[in-house]
Amino acid sequence: MAGLRPIKFRLLELFSDEKEHWNYEIVVKMQKEYNMNSNFGRDSINFDILELASGGMLKSVESKIDEDGVYKKGFLLHKYVITDFGKTRASDACLMYV
Amino acid sequence: MDIRELKKLENKRKMNKGYMWALFCAILWGIWYIPGTIIWAVPPFDAMWVDIDATHGGSMATIVVALLISAFNALTVIVALLIWNGYLGKLGEMKRTLKEFHPCSKWFFLASIFGGPIAILGSFIAIGFIGAGFAAVAALTYPVIGSILARQWYGEQISKRAWMGILVIIVGGLTIFVGGAIAEISAGNLSYIGYIGGLMAALGWGIEGAIAGKGLDIAEPDVGITIRFLGENLLYWVILIPIAALAGYPILEYALQAFTPLAMLVLGFAGITFGFCYVCWYKSFPLIGVGRGQGIGNLYGLCAVIFMYLFMAQVPAWTVLIGGALCVLGSFVMISEETGEMESLRGE
Structure with a gap:
């Protein structure tokens, strides 16, 4: 079961399809999987995505302002894609690139 | 916009x-030297030193007492951290991460070897032999080691400005360190083991x-x-303390006597300050990188000197004041860096 792996492992796994994903889409998916439905849970998962990007494992390819309130109204939304370094770390974590 | x-x-x-997390780390780390100094005079640790001194000499007594204090420090830190994680609802995530030993948690266990029995024990040895002021500043060069390793090992970006800030902080740290060492040498009572403890702290951290x-x-x-602290507790309580007991030191007897309200109060204070200083330290790394996190965290040296002056009436020497001012300057050089365009800390 995917939910049994640490959150950042699962995040890398979700990005391992090498497609671009908006942060809010991933956050909603993760909230359901990990039963983290509070605002704290939402922000905590988004912060994990931010840390992965800060660590060079994800790269922001597109940004837009959240005008419809899909994540947080007025906030900046990011579309991320996994980097080569992210693939290497995903591979270290025994994900799909092994 | x-x-x-x-x-x-x-x-x-x-x-x-x-940067804010790293600054909180520095303040809490500085405060930690207060219980870290007081605990040596609290029963049963004071009696333990006298007891071992009578049979094995003062140096050995200081090392063994430092070992027991470090072990209790690790114990109170893990209690504080478990409460913190319980409050954040992260105990489930901890279980999941612990299970991933090979790809992930092994790094934290490895970090516990360098951070625990090398850095923290080294720091307590430095406190015991020389004093908290020295112990605090002796480790100030650790960001250089951290930054170089992070750059070589996984290509962490360190800008010229960040390097400049780190270097100013180091010059500040060395000013404090060398000033104290010269005073000790001229007084003719240089404590070599204490200096080794200081070196252990710098390398370990x-x-x-x-x-x-x-x-x-x-x-x-x-x-x-x-x-990481779970690993440190295992190292102390499963390996090092039993080894010291088997070597004939009365460490287990005194460990059992340490569960007094006063000792637990001081150790609890140490656990809370050190536990949360580490939380802040680790939280800063993914956001600003190991080099900057350690560079700003280095302000603990100055914080320690201020707190030791305020609460323990230890008056700093002029070299400490100059060195401290350099540490603050270096940190501001790092903080004032233009970071708006920096999306990733890595080379990619």
């Missing part, structure tokens, strides 16, 4: 948050930061730091 400016602002906010950075790539900082 257009997207580009918002993005720049977001990056800046992220970096500022990282520098290496720990770089190793922890590797684990933190794929783990949550609150969880990572708790696993």
